[in-house]
Amino acid sequence: MTISATPVGTRFTGPYYVRGEDGYEAARLARIFSTRHPKRYPAAILVPHTEQDIIEGVRLAQEQGWQVGVRAGGHSFPVWGMRDNALLIDLGEFKEMEYDHETHIVSVTPAVQGGVELNTYLQPHGRFFAGGRCPTVGVGGFLLQGGIGWNFRGWGWAVERLVAIDVVTAAGELVRADESQNADLFWAARGCGPGFPGLITRFHIHTRAIPQALTTTKQFFPIERYAEVLAWLNEAQKAMPKDNDLLGISFQPDFEIPGHSGGYVFGISATAYCDTAEEAQTILAPLADNPFLTDALLVVPPTPTTLADEYAFVDAAHPAGYRYRVESAWVDGPHTDIASALKMLVAERPIHEKGYTFFQYALPIDGPDIAMSMRTDLMVGAYIIYSNPEDDEHYRQWALDAMKPLEPYSVGQYWGDSDQEHREVRCLTDEAWSRVRDVRRAWDPDQRFVDYLAGPDGYQNRNGWQEA
Ligand SMILES: Cc1cc2nc3c(=O)[nH]c(=O)nc-3n(C[C@H](O)[C@H](O)[C@H](O)COP(=O)(O)OP(=O)(O)OC[C@H]3O[C@@H](n4cnc5c(N)ncnc54)[C@H](O)[C@@H]3O)c2cc1C
Numbered sequence: 001m002t003i004s005a006t007p008v009g010t011r012f013t014g015p016y017y018v019r020g021e022d023g024y025e026a027a028r029l030a031r032i033f034s035t036r037h038p039k040r041y042p043a044a045i046l047v048p049h050t051e052q053d054i055i056e057g058v059r060l061a062q063e064q065g066w067q068v069g070v071r072a073g074g075h076s077f078p079v080w081g082m083r084d085n086a087l088l089i090d091l092g093e094f095k096e097m098e099y100d101h102e103t104h105i106v107s108v109t110p111a112v113q114g115g116v117e118l119n120t121y122l123q124p125h126g127r128f129f130a131g132g133r134c135p136t137v138g139v140g141g142f143l144l145q146g147g148i149g150w151n152f153r154g155w156g157w158a159v160e161r162l163v164a165i166d167v168v169t170a171a172g173e174l175v176r177a178d179e180s181q182n183a184d185l186f187w188a189a190r191g192c193g194p195g196f197p198g199l200i201t202r203f204h205i206h207t208r209a210i211p212q213a214l215t216t217t218k219q220f221f222p223i224e225r226y227a228e229v230l231a232w233l234n235e236a237q238k239a240m241p242k243d244n245d246l247l248g249i250s251f252q253p254d255f256e257i258p259g260h261s262g263g264y265v266f267g268i269s270a271t272a273y274c275d276t277a278e279e280a281q282t283i284l285a286p287l288a289d290n291p292f293l294t295d296a297l298l299v300v301p302p303t304p305t306t307l308a309d310e311y312a313f314v315d316a317a318h319p320a321g322y323r324y325r326v327e328s329a330w331v332d333g334p335h336t337d338i339a340s341a342l343k344m345l346v347a348e349r350p351i352h353e354k355g356y357t358f359f360q361y362a363l364p365i366d367g368p369d370i371a372m373s374m375r376t377d378l379m380v381g382a383y384i385i386y387s388n389p390e391d392d393e394h395y396r397q398w399a400l401d402a403m404k405p406l407e408p409y410s411v412g413q414y415w416g417d418s419d420q421e422h423r424e425v426r427c428l429t430d431e432a433w434s435r436v437r438d439v440r441r442a443w444d445p446d447q448r449f450v451d452y453l454a455g456p457d458g459y460q461n462r463n464g465w466q467e468a
Contacts, residue, residue, distance in 0.1 A: 011056050011060065012046060012048065012049075012053045012056060012057070013048075013049045013050055013052075013053055014046065014047045014048045014049035014050070014053050014093055014094070015027070015046075015047045015093075016044065016045070016046050016047070017044060017045045018043070018044045019041055019042065019043055019044065024045065027045040027047065027090065028041070028042065028045060028082065028088070030047075030074070030090060030092060031071070031073070031074035031090075031092050031111075032071075032074045032079055032082075033073075033074055033075045033077075033136070033320065033324075034075075034077050034079075034322070034323055034324040035321060035322060035323050035387075036077075036323040036324065036325075036389075036392060037079070038078070038079050038082060040079075040082045040083055040084050041084055041085075042069065042082060042083060042084070042085070042086050042087060042088040043064070043066055043085045043086060043087060044066070044087050044088070045087075045088045045089075045090060046060075046087060046088070046089050046090070047090045047092060047093050048089060048091065048093070048094050049093055049094055050094065051094075051166075051168075051174060051201050051202075053094075054089060054091075054094070054168050054199055054201055055168050055172055055173075055174060057087060057089050058089075058168050058169075058170070058172045058199065058448065059172040060087065061086075061087040061448060062172060062448065064087070066085065066086050066087045067083065067085075067086040067087070067447065067448060067449065067450045068086060068087050068089060068199065068448055068449050068450065069081040069082060069083045069086045069087070069088050069089070069449075069450045070088075070089050070091065070110075070140070070199055070449075071088060071089070071090040071091065071092065071111075072091050072110035072111045072138040072139065072140025072141050073110070073111055073112075073113055073114075073136070073137055073138015073139065073140060073141060073142070074092070074111075074138065075132075075134070075136065075137045075138055075141060075142075076141050076194065076416075077324050077325075077326050077417070077419060078418075078419040078420075078421065078422075078453055080141075080194040080452075080453050081194070081450070083450045083453075086450055089199060090111075091109065091110050091111040091140065092111045093111075094109050094111060094201075095109055095111055095112050095117070096108070096109045096112075096202075097109075097112060097117070097118060097121045099121070099122060099125055099127070099207070101125070103206075104127060104206060104207050105163060105204050105205065105206055105207070106118070106121075106122060106127070106129065106204075106205050106207050107202050107203070107204050107205075108139055108202065108203050108205065109139075109201065109202055109203075110138060110139055110140025110141075110200055110201070110202075110203065111138050111139075111140060112138065112139050113135060113136045113137065113138060113139075114129055114131025114132050114135065114137055114138070114139050114142060114149070115131060115132070115134070115135025115136065115137070115311050115315075116135045116136055118131065118139060119131070119135075119307065119311075122207055123210070125207075126209060126210055127207035127208065127209060127210065128207060128208055128209075128210050128307060129149075129158075129161075129205060129207055129208070130147075130149035130150040130151060130152075130155055130158050130161070130208060131147065131149045131150070131158060132147070132148070132149055132158075132416075133148075133149065133150065133310070133311075133314040134314055134315065134318045135311040135314070135315050136315070136320075139203055139205075140200065140203075141194065141416075142158065142416070143158060143159045143162060143189075143190075143203055143205075144159075144189060144191070144192065144193060144194065144196055144200075144415075145191065145193045145194070145372070145414070145415035145416050146158070146159050146190070146191040146193075146370070146371075146372030146414070146415070147159050148360060148379075148414065148416065150245060150273070150307075150310070151243060151245040151271075151273045152245065152360065152362065153237075153242065153244065153245055153246055153360075153361045153362060153363055154241075154242040154243040154244065154245065154273060154363070155208075155273075156362075156363075156365065156366070156367045157190070157191065157367065157370065157372055159189075159190040159191060159370060159372065160190070160367045160368055160370065161205050161206045161207075161208070162186075162189070162190060162203060162204070162205055162206075163178060163204050163205065163206050164176055164177065164178035164186070164204040165177050165178075165185075165186060165189050165200045165202065165203055165204065166200065166201045166202040166204075167182075167185060167189075167198040167199065167200050167201065168198060168199045168201060169197075169198050169443060169444075170197065170198065170443060170444040170445075170446065170448035170449060174201065177189065178204075184435075184438075184439045184442065184443075185197075185198065185439060185443060187369065187370060187371055187435070187439070188371050188435070188436055188439040188440075189371075190368075190370035190371055190372060191370050191371035191372020191373070191428070191432070192371045192372075192428075192436045192439070193372075193415035193427055193428075193452070194415065194452060194453065195436070195440065195449075195450075195451055195452040195459065196449070197439060197440045197442075197443040197444035197449050198443060198444070198449065199449070210307065211273045211274055211275060212274075212275040212276070213272070213274050213275050213276050213277050213279065213280045213304070214271065214272070214273065214274075214280075214304065214305050214306060214307065214310075215271065215272045215274075215277070215280035215283075215284065215302050215303065215304055215305065216269065216270065216271040216272070216300075216302070216303060216305045216310070217269075217270050217284050217287055217299075217300060217301060217302045217303065218267060218268065218269050218270075218298075218299070218300040219267065219268045219287065219290060219293065219296050219298075219299050219300075220253070220257055220260075220265045220266070220267045220296060220297045220298040220299075221265065221266045221267070221292060221295060221296055221297060222260070222265065222266075222295070222297060223250065223263065223264045223265055223266050223346070223347050224347070225266065225292060225295055226250060226266035226339070226342075226346050226347060227336070227339035227340065227342075227343075228292060228339075229248075229266055229268070229290070229292050230248055230266070230335070230339050230342075230346075230359065231335045231336055231339050232290060232291060232292065233246075233248055233268060233290075233359075234335040234338075234339075234377075234378060235335060236286060236289070236290075237361050237377075238363075238377070239286070240283075240286045241282065241283045241286075242363055243272060243273040243274055243279075243283055244270050244271070244272055244273075244283045244284065244286075245270070245271040245272075245273060246268070246269070246270050246361045247268070247269045247270075247358055247359060247360060247361070248266070248267070248268055248358065248359030249266070249267045249268075249269065249356050249357070249358045249359070250264050250265070250266050250267075250345075250346040250347070250349065250356060250357040250358075251264060251265065251267065251317075251355075251356035251357075252264055252265075252351075252354075252356075253265055254316075257297045257298045258297065258298065259297050260297050260298075263351060264346075264347065264349060264351075265297060266346065268287070268290070270284055270287050271305065271310070272284050272302075277304075280302060281302065284302045317354075317356065318383075318385070319354065319385065321387075322354070322385045322386060322387055323385070323386050323387060323388075323389065323391075323392065324383060324384070324385055325383075325384040325386075325392075325395040325396060325398075325399050326381070326382070326383050326384075326399075326417045326419070327381065327382050327399045327402070327403050327417060327423070328379055328380060328381030328382070328413055328414050328416075328417035328418075329379070329380055329381075329403065329406050329409075329410035329411075329412070329413055329425070330374060330375050330376040330378070330379050330410070330411045330412050330413065330414070331376060331378050331379070331380055331406060331409040331410055331411065332376040332377075332378075332409060332411050333408070333409035337409065338378075338380075338406070338409050340405075341405040341406045341408070341409060342357075342380060342405075342406065343405075344401065344402040344405070345357045345380065345382050345402045345403070345406070348402075349382070349384075350384060350386075350395070350398065353384055353385060353386045353395075354385035354386070355382070355383040355384045355385040355386075356382070356383055357380065357381065357382040357383075358380075358381050358382075358383075359378060359379070359380055360378070360379040360381065361377060361378060361379075362375050362376070362377050362378070362379070363377070364377075371428065371432050371435070371436055372428070372432070373428065373429045373431075373432050374411070374412045374413075374414075374426065374427055374428050374429055374432070375414075376411050379414060380406065381414070381417050382399065382402065382403075384398070384399065396422060399422075399423075400422075400423060403423065404465075407463070407465045410425070410463065411426075412425060412426040412427055412428075412463070413425035413426065413427055414427065415427050420452065420453060420454035420455065420459055421453060421454060421455055423464065424454070424455060424460070424462060424463065424464030424467075425463055425464070426461050426462055426463050427461065428461055430461070433461040
């Protein structure tokens with residue numbers, strides 16, 4: 001990459017590119033995971049190497065009258081941080097991790113990948129971060145949206161483990177925010193999503209001990225049986241032990257299943273997060289009560305696993321170099337009605353593309369007061385993973401059509417799967433949204449940092465279909 005020759009570049013230790021210069025286009029698209037690249041063009045791109053570079057970047061934006069967009073791990077599907085005529089601060093070359101043995105707190109910069117980098121670093125210490133299941137997701141965007149990580153059902157939002165953040169404010173100053181100082185900023189950082197009124201330079205996270213007896217069991221059924229199996233699981237999971245990380249999934253297996261001749265199957269994956277084989281047995285025992293087991297195509301009995309194996313499985317399901325169309329909804333209502341409304345999403349998925357539809361379970365909220373408070377006991381999400389740009393509109397429409405029958409049961413959506421330009425869905429409770437707006441006004445009165453990326457009316461935290 002050519003480093004900019006622009007004089008202002010001497011202000012930074014990291015590369016700085018102005019639109020039109022050598023290296024700008026490569027920097028604009030650097031590290032973006034989904035290849036469905038938006039046609040948005042920042043005025044300039046800064047790739048800071050230090051915290052001081054970031055401070056100088058925000059000050060430069062002030063001087064130039066630019067807004068600031070941020071890229072951390074580069075995994076947001078709509079590429080939220082890339083905006084026309086703004087300064088894009090890409091944190092990809094500012095990666096630092098520091099673990100404190102006494103407090104078990106790790107301090108980490110936002111572009112660090114939660115699995116590949118952070119958990120590899122923590123592993124020798126016997127600790128881990130319950131980050132995104134996909135190992136390459138950046139810590140920054142993931143935590144800001146709440147974070148659905150390992151054992152979400154038992155542990156709740158990953159961001160509940162955050163103890164402090166360091167933030168460069170709109171005024172170009174570096175501040176610490178935690179429960180006792182700048183507490184409103186700290187509250188917002190735990191779930192406000194891609195509209196945070198500052199640039200977080202470091203997250204201080206309380207790590208967890210690596211579970212010593214991670215154990216998993218899987219059941220696979222013919223896709224035609226999904227509604228019955230799902231209705232049972234939705235009800236039965238409420239009484240299952242909380243350290244059972246439970247998922248439902250409709251997918252096309254890339255391994256052999258006896259009696260299955262191709263196409264989609266419906267699977268249940270249950271993983272026990274615990275330290276002994278006895279605990280694992282107790283946690284996973286309720287899965288053996290599935291009344292549809294005799295109809296299963298394949299049952300994998302409880303088997304010891306590792307975090308590395310689980311990451312490898314998820315990583316293989318999310319290949320790089322593809323275009324991603326993603327949707328989800330937190331749903332509430334009669335389980336049999338919801339199961340019928342899911343038919344297109346589960347059983348009529350595009351057969352020639354990669355991807356899957358998943359069911360993420362959640363138990364009642366029992367955590368700290370944080371901005372992310374939108375959830376029900378079940379999230380339904382769908383990934384379509386394809387390569388032909390000519391299919392963009394087709395799959396955009398497919399996703400809209402597939403989500404439509406779910407609308408009567410949809411309470412809202414998770415930031416991580418949302419694209420508000422494409423479908424307007426509520427990601428926060430009304431109360432949290434009102435507080436987030438107050439925090440934004442207080443910390444960024446001139447809107448130095450870019451607003452939520454949304455349609456012509458801006459982000460309104462509403463379900464578009466309810467306004468019609
Ligand atoms: C293959 C794949 C699998 C995924 N799996 C999961 C999963 O298991 N669980 C889950 O919860 N999510 C998952 N996601 C969603 C993912 O967590 C979000 O897209 C998240 O925003 C990615 O964070 P990032 O830092 O990589 O992205 P980026 O695009 O770099 O950042 C997203 C936005 O976050 C904000 N932001 C990031 N860092 C900062 C900062 N330091 N200061 C201020 N604002 C900042 C900005 O608005 C930025 O535009 C997955 C995504 C992909 C592509």
